[in-house]
Each structure stands twice: as structure tokens, then as C-alpha cells.
Amino acid sequence: MALSTAFTKLLGVGHPIALAPMGGSAGGALAAAVSRGGGLGLLGGGNGDREWLARELAIVAEGTAKPWGVGFLSWAIDVGAVERVLVHNPRAVMLSFGDPRPFAGRIRDAGVALVVQVTDLEEARQAVDVGADVIVAQGTESGGHGARRGRSTLPFVPVVVDLVAPVPVLAAGGIADGRGVAAALALGAAGALVGTRFQATAESLVDASTIKAIIEGRGVDTERNSVLDIARGSRWPSKYTARTLGHPYLDQWRGREAELAADPQAKRAYQDAVERGDLPPLPVWAGEAVDLITDLPSAADLVATLAAQAEDVLARAGRY
Structure with a gap:
């Protein structure tokens, strides 16, 4: 059976x-x-870097005739970044971590689907108010950045589904195989947003050492923290921390974030260690489901595998 949902119908x-x-x-x-594999590919537009976007937008536009989109960090962009993307006719633009209101109207006026990621119920209500076409409910199991005081995916997703209905919801956080996709659908979501699993694919931009760390990583070794953002001089809002695999600087400064923030020499030492190659240039962002990642497929094949696994799980569950 094909898994047809409000999300697949809306985005085509x-x-x-x-x-x-x-x-x-x-x-x-x-x-x-x-x-190409039948999912919705979302380009990681981040803070809207003009040069990066110009290069990667050309690649995605040439690489598929199927629907695709771009995601931005709401706290880090300006309207110009959104405008530069809209001229490439994406099917969707996703806004995460911050106020979507300065950008939502322009996206919807362009006839582009507005996807808003939320980490709490206040953000979910705001997403409805700005006219989100799809809402992503992110649980704390997710890799990378998320709410410092968020909720786990399992209880959070159905609460958001009920709150924002009839807007379709994607579940995010701790989903790395078809069982997770099936679970998202069982919770009432219209699909799943998958991150860490797609880092370990042939087309990912991460380097070989990061892929190796993900394949060998364990969920118990991940930790949500702000230490590495502080050490890197990142401007992430304090509301959001990041789940990463272990890191020497994290071991050194865990629980001493205020001290690290006030110590310019410690932050300089971090940068010096990165420049010498003693530390990786970026943390390894990884979610709690990292244990399930054991290979390096093509992303298109992975989409098909996740969908087939989810269909099988739901068919078997239907026999109970």
C-alpha cells in the first residue's frame, strides 16, 4: 500500500x-x-548565506524535477534571504527556531507552502496564527538544536496534532527507520521529518569522520548542551540547546557554561585547537536514534526503504 496522507497530497x-x-x-x-526518492528534500539554508545558497540552489534545481524546498533559521535570517530563495520556485519554505511572522506572509503570498517547526505549544499556536500549511513538532530526541526545556516526541506530537488540527503535522526527533515513520503516523502525524539518518548518506555534505562517528555512535552518548555553541561563539538563542555526540570540550566545561561564556581565553583556546586540527571544526550533531544508523546508502534509496519499512510495520500492526 502507498502511504497517502494530508502531507503527501499537499506537497505532491x-x-x-x-x-x-x-x-x-x-x-x-x-x-x-x-x-527524487519520493520524499520532500529541504535544503539547509541556515542563516541565508548568499554564496552558499546560490551554489546549492542551482544543484537542487538541476537535480530533480520533483517538489523540494528550503529551510531557514528564523532568528538568523532577513527577508532578503527568503526573497532570494523564492525566485527559484521552491515548493515549500520551512522556518525554525524563532519568530516566523516577519517572513510568513511573503512565503504564502508567493504560493509556496509554509512549514513551521515548533518545540512547544506556544510556538504551535503561533504557527497556526501565521497560517502555516504544515507544522513540524520536534521532540527533544532530535539531533542538533532544539528546545532546552522541550518534550519527548511520543507525548508531544499527538498534543500538537490535536491543538493545530486540521493543519497537517510532521513528527521530528528520534526517527531513523521505518518503524519511527510508522509510529509518527500512528500518533496522528501526517509524516516524519528525518535528520540524523540522512547525514549518513552518500549525498550528505558532512565529512567522512562525521559519518564514521554517526555510524559508530550510540544514543546514550548523545547529550543536549550549550557548551559547544558558547565555545564556538555561536549566537543561538539561549532557549535552544544542541544534541551532539561526545566532545572533549563538553567534558571539560559541562555545568560551567556561565564561566565559559565569561572566559575569552577559553573560547580562543577552542578556536586554536580547531585550527591545529586537535578538535573537529564542528560538533557531531546526532539524535538519540543514532544507534539505528549502520550503513551509508544513497538518500533516494533510503527514502524508499523507510517508506517500505513503515508500510510493513503498519500492515503487521493492523493484524493485531
């Missing part, structure tokens, strides 16, 4: 699976491959 995609628009990972080749 074959499977209820979307690529999380991960900065540094979800480039044009990965987004295009996910879309």
Missing part, C-alpha cells in the same frame, strides 16, 4: 517523509536525492 510527494534542513549537511545534492 510520494512518501510522508521529509529531509530535515540541516545546516552543513543538507545541501543541494542531498535535497535533490530525497525528492
